[in-house]
Amino acid sequence: MREHDAERTFAALPPAHGRGFAQTWWGRAWLKALEDAALDSQQVKTGRRLARAGGVGAVSVRPGRITAVVQDHDRTTHRADVLLQELSAEQWDRFLDMAVERAGHIAALLDREMPPHLVEDAADAGVELLPGLGDLEPECDCGAWDHCGHTAALCYQMARLLDQDPFVLLLMRGRSEREVLDHLQVRSVSPGEEEPTPSEEAPQEGVDAAEAYASGSILPPLPSAPELPAQPGSSPSLDTETPPAPGVDPAALTFLASRAATEAHRLLAAALAPGHEQEGVEEELTLSQDAVRLAADASEAAIAARLAEGAGRGQEELEIAVRAWRYGGAAALSVLEDEWLPEEEPLARARAALESAWDDDDRPRLRASHNRWTVIGTSTQLRLGRDGRWWPYREEHGHWLPAGPAAHDPATALASADGEA
Structure with missing residues (x-):
């Protein structure tokens, strides 16, 4: 292109x-x-x-x-x-004013998605996109x-x-x-507020400006922003001649130190990125979710076994949970474990989307159970997350396994489950 x-x-x-x-x-x-x-x-x-x-x-x-x-x-x-x-200049203004008030619309477009509510909100603003x-x-x-x-x-x-x-x-x-x-x-960009005139300013208490300026030369300079290391730091070696204290596993501590260094490197990279703005604290994970997060990077069987025990899962359950985590973090893990009953309206839209995605002879037949839809006669399934996205699943050896990342469109998710996305 x-x-x-x-x-x-x-x-x-x-x-x-x-x-x-x-x-x-x-x-x-x-x-x-x-x-x-x-x-x-x-x-x-x-x-x-x-x-x-x-x-x-x-x-x-x-x-x-x-x-x-x-x-x-x-x-x-x-x-x-x-x-x-083409849209008129006035229609473009209405569309852009609508979009800038809903950050999720722009995020979806940048992900090459067009959620239905973006088109619906545009239509409410008098702009027909499709x-x-x-x-x-x-x-x-x-x-x-x-x-x-x-x-x-x-x-x-x-x-x-x-x-x-x-x-x-x-x-x-x-x-x-x-x-x-x-x-x-x-x-x-929010328009700057008009600065008050000196007569409008309320009297302020504090340090005299001339005094602060005069003493500025004796203060140390502000430190420069740190440079991002090329790689996360390595964990210290715990392989010593001194035996560990009872209950202390050196291999597990080494693994945790390595993961902490990797996470610190990720957070620093995000903080130093151009245009970075802190938009809030990430959702806190439960103990079980955090064990799955750590297990996604655990290569040693002994550490994976300890994490499985800490997560309250069997080894096979943990492997499935890790697979879900790698596709979408905590959201994907929730879809793996939670079965719930959605409202009928989003389900009706999804049925219509799936029915129109295939030619009549190829149209899949679905069996719905709460937020899980199974394609009859196949080993594929769709699961609806609470955020409105659809997740593809495949059945292997008697277990339903995550088969790909989520999509707002159920037909796209089903194509991913079929391996044809």
């Missing part, structure tokens, strides 16, 4: 096989706008076959328009364009006045690009990723 100002060009994607084109809910919403508006469903099917066969060349995306050369099955080529109306019925306007040199197989193929290919990066949609709506982030940064 190359990027220049307000245009991005994506190299041709390889042929697509298997499941439906769009894996994310926003990618499917894009295709729904095409499929609902096209007058000739046969042209839509032709476009899907062309895109699936790899007939769409490099895709150029710029404000209001996407363009690609599409090759027919007989190897003739056509230039296809699809137009989408295309609706008739919003995707086709232009093709084949002479068709409605969507033809070439423009439909371009739309299907675009759905795959949107799956990877929702900022592509914002570019079509008029602004590049860099422009959006720059405008958000400007809006996030």
Whole structure:
């Protein structure tokens, strides 16, 4: 991919096989706008076959328009364009004002996610991000006045690009990723308050300024910020001729010292990072959770056994918990252990997303139990976390094991569980 100002060009994607084109809910919403508006469903099917066969060349995306050369099955080529109306300056202002008030929206976009509530909040502000019925306007040199197989193929290919990066949609709506982030940064800076005039200042008690300035030369200079070591410090050697006190395990102490040095190095790196701001204390872990965190870095069997005992788990249970921890820390561990009953509304949205992600013949059948959905006839499962994300699981040797990181879209999580993400 190359990027220049307000245009991005994506190299041709390889042929697509298997499941439906769009894996994310926003990618499917894009295709729904095409499929609902096209007058000739046969042209839509032709476009899907062309895109699936790899007939769409490099895709150029710029404000209001996407363009690609599409090759027919007989190897003739056509230039296809699809137009989408850009947002007005006023609409962009409303969208950016909304987004800057909700930091989670921007974090999701930077993670290449587009949560439904971002689109819903934008709509409440009078800004429609996703295309609706008739919003995707086709232009093709084949002479068709409605969507033809070439423009439909371009739309299907675009759905795959949107799956990877929702900022592509914002570019079509008029602004590049860099422009959006720059405008958000400007809006996030609180305007400085007007300084009071001397007559408005209340009298203050303290050190006289002239006296403080005169004595400044006798004070030591402030220390400079420390430099970040390239590696965490090594733990001291406890291998001595003196036997340890009863109940003291030198190997365990060495391990704990090494982990403390690694954590200190991580915290220092975060504190010295440009633009670092302390936003609060990290959530405190329980004793059992902290034992799992330590076990994720324990290579010696004896230490892992002690941590399993401290966590109140068997060795196999600890290994599964460690696997969950490596995918998502305390949140993933909670999903492994907690079974709870979500509200019906998010479950209904998830069912609709899963049903529309596959072609009719490939659609999975689900058996729901609280926040855990099992795909009938397979060894795959989805689990909903309390933060609204879906976690993929696979059954191996009679145990449900975490199979990948979380995703806001259940179809994406299920693809990860299938090993096809």
